[in-house]
Amino acid sequence: MQRPLLHIQDLNLKYQNKLVFDDLSWAIQKGEQWVLSGISGSGKTTLAKAFAGLVDYAGEIEINFDIESKLPAKVLFIESWYQFKNIEGVANFYYQQRYTAQQAKDTLTVNAELAHYGKENDLAFADVEPILIALRFASLKNSQLIELSSGEHKKLQLVKALWLKPQLLIIDQPYVGLDAKSREKLNILLDQACADGVQLILISNEDELPKSINHFAEIENGKLIEISAQEIALAKSNNELGEIPxxxxxxxxxxxxxxxxxxxxxxxxxxxxxxxxxxxxxxxxxxxxxxxxxxxxxxxxxxxxxxxxxxxxxxxxxxxxxxxxxxxxxxxxxxxxxxxxxxxxxxxxxxxxxxxxxxxxxxxxxxxxxxxxxxxxxxxxxxxxxxxxxxxxxxxxxxxxxxxxxxxxxxxxxxxxxxxxxxxxxxxxxxxxxxxxxxxxxxxxxxxxxxxxxxxxxxxxxxxxxxxxxxxxxxxxxxxxxxxxxxxxxxxxxxxxx
Amino acid sequence: MSNYFNTLPLREKLNQLGVCEFMDSREFADGVNALKGKKLVIIGCGAQGLNQGLNLRDSGLDVSYTLRKEAIEGKRDSWKNATENNFKVGTYQELIPTADILINLTPDKQHTAVVKAVMPLMKKDATLSYSHGFNIVEEGMQIRKDITVIMVAPKCPGSEVRAEYVRGFGVPTLIAVHPENDPQGKGLAQAKAYAVGTGGHKAGVLLSSFVAEVKSDLMGEQTILCGLLQTGSILSFDKMIEKGIDAGYASKLVQYGVEVITEALKQGGITAMMDRLSNPAKIKAFEISEEMKDIMRPLFQKHQDDIMSGEFSKTMMEDWANDDKNLLRWRAETGETAFEKTPAGDVKISEQEYFDNYTLMVAFIRAGVELAFETMVQAGIKPESAYYESLHETPLIANTIARKKLFEMNRVISDTAEYGCYLFDQACKPLLADFMKKVATDLVGKNFNEGKDGGVDNRKLIDVNEAIRTHQVEKVGAVLRKAMTAMKAIKTA
Missing domain, CATH: 3.40.50.300 (P-loop containing nucleotide triphosphate hydrolases)
Structure with a gap:
């Protein structure tokens, strides 16, 4: 039998010194496309970061890449938060800055950022064009990073991920800040990526998902429970709102x-x-x-x-x-x-x-x-x-x-x-x-x-x-x-x- | 024109050097009222010009820019900066006659030409504002007697002036009124209102004088701020290469080390910086910094003496007249050093490692800050002024080194600072040659604590801590830092 892409055994994971997962075991088989949901603070992001090797953990996380695949043998984790620095490497911005016209160019342009990313990961520039067009991003190529809106920053992250096409792509909150049309387009692009062999883990509570998604899990009290497609859309248990001050x-x-x-x-x-x-x-x-x-x-x-x-x-x-x-x-x-x-x-x-x-x-x-x-x-x-x-x-x-x-x-x-x-x-x-x-x-x-x-x-x-x-x-x-x-x-x- | 300071009798020299008052926040209760409804015209639209103008306008004041005709016709960057942010821009002839407050934010070197051009156009009883006193004090520029002359100098780069303002805070600011030009006695009220308009009053305002500002500013930038950081960086890098430390690692340690180390300095003074070391390393750093202080003291004193006598500005202005020949040559030489040419390696250095593996720089900074402070105070500059021009500014300059090494530092600072920095650096390196021969990699490049047992003598540690903590720069610093604790860390490392 083929070995699973991801195999977890007895995983123990902490967030801010609090144990969020205790002896978790789980496997993702070849061809499975997952969505993880859960309430805010349930540990979704921490778990995903562990898969990508970005946080310390105890236990075993084994990833079996397909050595015959043309896709890079990588786990790529896309954070829900974008990051950028200015040309001098400082991330000391203020939120009004993008409204001020200043001749001294402080940050890279989208084009330069993509060129840098492409070079770093050995990617062909021709491959990114269709993604830029699909996400209606092409017109922003000459914009500086500081000038982008939050939705546009999210798109830039997604463009990079879809361009790289790693064997395992984990996206935390892929739809945050995207307008409805872009969300539709993203789903189509993700489906294409899956068809090319990418396996997905999306962390999301949304119900408009790519068609390729075939497994759903919910994280609750440190447990990962597989659920059906319908359950994801159901409202969670309801606490009463308190009296407003x-x-x-x-x-x-x-x-x-x-x-x-x-x-x-x-x-x-x-x-x-x-x-x-x-x-x-x-x-x-x-x-x-x-x-x-x-x-x-x-x-x-x-x-x-x-x-x-x-x-x-x-x-x-x-x-x-x-x-x-x-x-x-x-x-x-x-x-x-x-x-x-x-x-x-x-x-x-x-x-x-x-x-x-x-x-x-x-x-x-x-x-x-x-x-x-x-x-x-x-x-x-x-x-x-x-x-x-x-x-x-x-x-x-x-x-x-x-x-x-x-x-x-x-x-x-x-x-x-x-x-x-x-x-x-x-x-x-x-x-x-x-x-x-x-x-x-x-x-x-x-x-x-x-x-x-x-x-x-x-x-x-x-x-x-x-x-x-x-x-x-x-x-x-x-x-x-x-x-x-x-x-x-x-x-x-x-x-x-x- | 002759050096203004040198025309003063000793009594008046001491009097002006001694203007130094950290202002209580209640002094700013009147807000921007003294400037309300007045026309503020800024000359120059670079980083300070644009960002100060944005703040003043956002504080409800009427701000426009005047630029030289060529800048306007050529649609230069300064013109674009101003017009694209919807400021009114006009030539000197168009706008200066309308100005109630004319704010000169051009580079030092242009001051004489600019002020000579604008003065005849200024209306009667207007105010001329500077952000540095060199033109008045060293060049001895005489301003028409009806004009009020003030200084408002935010002690941070222009981008920080804006960033801190929009978040509801400000940057520490120095203000002054020129005693020769305050015919109506309105100078102080206007300078205070200006400081409120840029947000400076929230982070602390120091009332100084043109004389005190210039004499302390020149001293600080030549010695600890730029000069010693340059000398220390180059000597440290060369030492590591000599001892076989990986060049990429050495380059990264030196480039980012000063920033990380001085962040502790910024937050808690020399005490906090030294406390980041282990006890044995702290004692060692203390001992070698004492040794360095003794070696460098005559050089620091020479710089201060030349600044006070006007000798420094005289030689520098001769170089200006000679097309900056020396400056340009020294700048080119700095660009050619091995440190400058070795790119930082792709190695991870943790925050603590910058202290443990770069104890030598901690010692350099302690020696330089204390020595600059002591020398200034001995020359009649008040401790608060001396603090701003030594300890306070060190992290800001260190930050520019982290951005793009020494070349960047020298590009960002004024030509005046750069000139003084090279003078210092050239004299300091040979002075430290013998000292550097004794330095091994435990002080720079490797962890000082490696292979040592960590034990220290109680008495010795107590004495060292006592010496560090009771230094005057620490006492003054504790008070001044309290006013600016809310400032954000600028970080690249």
């Missing part, structure tokens, strides 16, 4: 009925125009859904509202009733807003503790530089308890799983009960139950009159309070409309626009 029940006090107004707003970097003639008005108390494919300009649009874009000053833009550039500081603007986005998370100061991170939301700073008055520090404690993070409150943010880090930053986003919540893919990295909980919380905050702008690529994972939507395509407003509600479900009516 009193201080978040207060209605926000608006200084103006007009939250944001844009008149013919244009943003470009050199020749490249990223926003074209945007006209949009957000009134106090409105709940907006912002949609558009990866790279359509969503984050740039939001950066204008959050005071993060240097080009705001030459555009006709009103924020909280005042024309932009009329003597206000960016801190005056930010004090009205709670913002989270994938980039914001990526660039956040991971040397802060959980408590400091949440508290910094009061001052809109990345890291805490001030002493909190007593009432505010009580509120931080309360909100941390509400999010179930009390036992982690003194831990460094960087020591938590990405899902937990995200929860911390969500708490930071709402801590000051702001007038405007900007939620740009807030639930990335959360499991279904956490997502449902957070969206319920957003709905609750909305009933108190908070204004919301929400970005989400998953139609099935949106809060129900959203009532209007704006759709961007290639930097232009494609549509502004009311969301029709039927069966109390938003998603029933949202066609697949991206």
């Amino acid at each position: 009193e201080f978040l029940k207060e209605a926000p006090v608006y200084s103006s009925d007009l939250i944001a107004k844009m008149v013919d707003v244009n943003i470009s970097y050199g020749e490249k125009q990223v926003l074209k003639n945007i006209n949009w008005e957000v009134k106090a108390g409105e709940k907006w859904l912002l949609q558009g494919p990866n790279g359509s300009g969503k984050s740039t649009l939001l950066s204008l509202i959050n005071g993060d874009h240097p080009q705001s000053y030459a555009n006709e833009l009103y924020l909280f009733g005042n024309p932009r550039g009329s003597g206000e500081s960016i801190w005056d603007i930010k004090q009205h807003i709670g913002l989270i986005s994938p980039e914001f998370h990526w660039y956040f100061d991971s040397s802060s503790t959980v408590w400091q991170s949440v508290a910094s939301g009061f001052y809109d700073s990345v890291g805490l530089f001030q002493q909190l008055p007593y009432t505010k520090s009580k509120q931080v404690d309360e909100l941390i308890a509400y999010f179930g993070l009390t036992e982690n409150k003194n831990d460094l943010l960087s020591s938590l799983s990405l899902g937990k880090q995200r929860l911390v930053l969500l708490a930071r986003t709402i801590i000051k009960n702001p007038e405007l919540l900007i939620l740009d893919e807030p639930c990335q990295g959360l499991d279904q139950q956490q997502t449902a909980h957070f969206n319920q919380l957003v709905d609750e905050l909305c009933t108190n009159g908070m204004t919301v702008i929400y970005v989400g690529h998953y139609e099935s994972q949106l809060p129900s309070c959203l009532e209007k939507r704006i759709v961007l395509e290639n930097g232009e407003v494609k549509k502004i409309e009311k969301i029709k509600k039927e069966n109390h479900k938003v998603q029933a009516h949202l066609e697949l626009i991206d």
Whole structure:
């Protein structure tokens, strides 16, 4: 009999000194394509890293490559988080940096990065072209890494993996940040890779998967249990949501009925125009859904509202009733807003503790530089308890799983009960139950009159309070409309626009 | 023009050298008000120019850029930097007459030409701001009497000035008002508001003078910051090659070692840096750094004396007039050293290994920091000023070495610093020749603790710790560092 591709015997694995797997045994036979699911913090990522030899473990992990295969005898693990450094090797970026035009080129271009990767792994450049085209990435070849959006960074990781085609490809959260069309394309590309002999382990809780997937497993309490295709989509056991803290029940006090107004707003970097003639008005108390494919300009649009874009000053833009550039500081603007986005998370100061991170939301700073008055520090404690993070409150943010880090930053986003919540893919990295909980919380905050702008690529994972939507395509407003509600479900009516 | 400092009577020399006050955060309660509604015009749009301008505008101030006609017509990088970020850009003739505050962020060497060109265009009672005092103090530039002259100098590269601001913090900043040019007494209020506009007030502001800034800045950059790091790096690398250590390993250890070692310095001073060594290694590092201090003291004193007397700036300006002949020759020579030409090997060096295998550099840095600090203080510079120009800046310069070795360091620092660095390096290497003959690979290249039993004499360890911890640079540093603990680590290694 053929030996299995992967064989595990009595595996013991720790994460942050806590045993997550105890005497695990498992095998992946030739031709099997797996999906691993499990709640956030269940150990999925740690297990995958062990397969790729990236973490220490006790026990046995045996990988039997096919020596006759043309594919590289490699295990490639694609992290859910992208990494890049500047030309000088420093990864000391800040999240507004991509909006600032600077002639001194700081990071590599996509092309140079791919050339480097190709050379390192002995790959033919001709082979990457069709992948770039399929993922609609070809037009970004001359962009610098710092200029890419989070969805585009995810695509770059996937492009590299599909180009390399290792014998065992493990992808942690392959769909995070991708728009619907790109997710479809990715599945087709993964199916092709499987047909060429690649074996997959996808770590995902999603149910739109490549057709080739033929095995499913769930990780629960340190055990790996094979399940059926249907079970993966089922909601996990449900804990009741606690009562939200009193201080978040207060209605926000608006200084103006007009939250944001844009008149013919244009943003470009050199020749490249990223926003074209945007006209949009957000009134106090409105709940907006912002949609558009990866790279359509969503984050740039939001950066204008959050005071993060240097080009705001030459555009006709009103924020909280005042024309932009009329003597206000960016801190005056930010004090009205709670913002989270994938980039914001990526660039956040991971040397802060959980408590400091949440508290910094009061001052809109990345890291805490001030002493909190007593009432505010009580509120931080309360909100941390509400999010179930009390036992982690003194831990460094960087020591938590990405899902937990995200929860911390969500708490930071709402801590000051702001007038405007900007939620740009807030639930990335959360499991279904956490997502449902957070969206319920957003709905609750909305009933108190908070204004919301929400970005989400998953139609099935949106809060129900959203009532209007704006759709961007290639930097232009494609549509502004009311969301029709039927069966109390938003998603029933949202066609697949991206 | 003659050297301004040398025109002063001794009393006034001491008076200006002694301006040094670490400002309380309550001093900044007025925010940017002193500059609100005023027109800020920045000359130059390089890294400092662009990033300071972005911060000032994001603090609600009115900022535009003025560039030379050729830069605008040629659509040079400075023009692109400013226009693509939606700043108004105009020629000197267009914008300078409108400026309430004119901010000069051009390189040192251009100051005389720039200031001579802009001064006739400035409106009456306007303010001229510098970020370095060389032009005023060493070149003796005379500014029209109605004009207020201030200095605001963030003590970090431009990119950090921006990065720290947008995260809600700032970088330590030095401010000053030129006593000869403060006709309305508004200089200090404006300098404070400027520091708030760039976020500096959150990380600590030191009130200094043009004189104190220049004399301490020149001393720091020539000796510990650039000069000694260059000398130490080259000697260490050459020693390892001589003793048969793998060249790739040696190159990596030297390139990244200073950064890793000085990160400890940044967070906890000499004490923290020395505490990263084992007890025997610490005692050894202490002993050889004492020896190095004795060897190098006359050289440090000579540099300080030449800076105070104006001899240094005089010779350097002669080289400027001679098309930078010496500077360019020395720069080319640095590019040719074996260390520069050996690429860092593809070896993994753990953070602790940088300390254990590079004890010599720890000793170099202790000797250099303490010596520079002591020499400055003996020359009448206040301890706080001396701290900023020695210990505080060492990790920042070390970071540029990690990026691209010495050539990169010398490219990033000012030409003034680079010139002084070469002067020091050339004099220092021969001084240390005998000392280096005794150095073996346990101090550089191999783990100092290998084959030793780790035991030390109690009394000796206590004495060494005491000497390290009670040094004045540690006492001053503890207070100043408290204000900037929140600064992020810049890491490449």
